[in-house]
């Protein structure tokens with residue numbers, strides 16, 4: 195898995211029949227070097243105008259496959275199939291477009307395994323949001339946990355899975371994850387992100403600016419709904435103008451937490467579990483705790499690995515593709531009926 199924050203590849207081993215998680219295994223993390231991050235970042239901006247066979251797309255797709263092959267090698271394991279999410283460079287469900295790049299055939303050849311990829315296209319083509327896809331995996335992982343349970347994933351974009359007391363699985367992208375804060379910190383300090391949320395915790399939230407951010411129309415939309423990584427870029431740039439570096443970081447961390455709390459939920463959860471890189475940001479965690487009346491804890495509290503969960507998810511979904519099981523349901527992506535998806539390529 196390589197997520198929207200463009201930080202690198204997370205790889206994980208999982209043993210599953212696509213319905214039950216038997217066990218999770220080794221994990222590995224391979225960081226992208228700065229030039230590749232910049233190339234990917236440039237593709238996010240350019241994607242709407244690019245053709246599928248654009249030379250830069252083709253070249254970067256190969257590099258991504260090679261990096262994933264290296265990450266798989268780090269796991270040093272035997273497996274039946276690999277799930278390859280690819281790098282999202284564009285996500286626009288209203289125009290029925292979602293675009294994950296990465297050369298799956300090249301990866302299959304390099305790792306000598308069948309590779310499942312292109313997990314989102316079928317859902318989007320059928321009128322769904324194509325995201326989030328992690329909810330069915332969260333539901334499988336949380337099979338024995340008490341409900342109602344809220345699982346919050348804070349990556350570049352943030353999303354939730356709500357496991358209701360009646361067994362319903364509801365989900366949506368809530369709004370910004372670490373993306374706007376990463377961009378702010380990079381622009382003002384040169385760092386890739388606000389480690390531990392130290393900068394954000396040192397600043398003061400500007401309540402008026404936060405209210406302007408939360409007035410965006412996305413928050414009034416009913417779930418399911420999903421976002422492009424750059425959706426908030428223009429608004430955030432305008433609203434944070436003139437803030438000190440620390441106050442801007444504090445306000446953006448508060449924005450992430452407030453957007454999670456504003457997400458539509460059918461009943462109050464008993465517990466909030468937080469996964470993804472944002473759980474390391476103490477300003478985001480403190481802001482979440484201030485907004486929920488129930489405990490807010492990193493997923494490690496229930497024995498999960500918050501750095502590996504998304505990678506494990508795409509292994510789980512690969513097995514579901516293999517068995518012809520749905521990857522999404524109406525409550526998670528808004529698709530009309532449970533939807534299968536994904537494409538499997540064999541090692542050539």
Ligand SMILES: Nc1ncnc2c1ncn2[C@@H]1O[C@H](COP(=O)(O)OP(=O)(O)OP(=O)(O)O)[C@@H](O)[C@H]1O
Nearest residue numbers: 197198199349350351372387389390470471472474
């Ligand atoms: N120690 C840390 N302190 C603060 N923030 C951190 C820390 N480690 C990671 N992060 C944040 O988490 C981000 C990466 O999160 P994660 O790996 O969950 O995202 P992703 O998988 O790329 O995204 P997505 O879920 O959107 O696909 C980094 O960009 C950074 O903002």
Ligand SMILES: CC(=O)N[C@H]1[C@@H]2OC[C@@H](O2)[C@@H](O)[C@@H]1O[C@H](C)C(=O)O
Nearest residue numbers: 198282285325326327328349351353
């Ligand atoms: C289009 C796309 O890549 N979306 C990502 C992104 O990153 C977080 C959020 O936005 C989520 O909707 C999704 O990833 C996770 C893994 C998902 O599909 O569940």
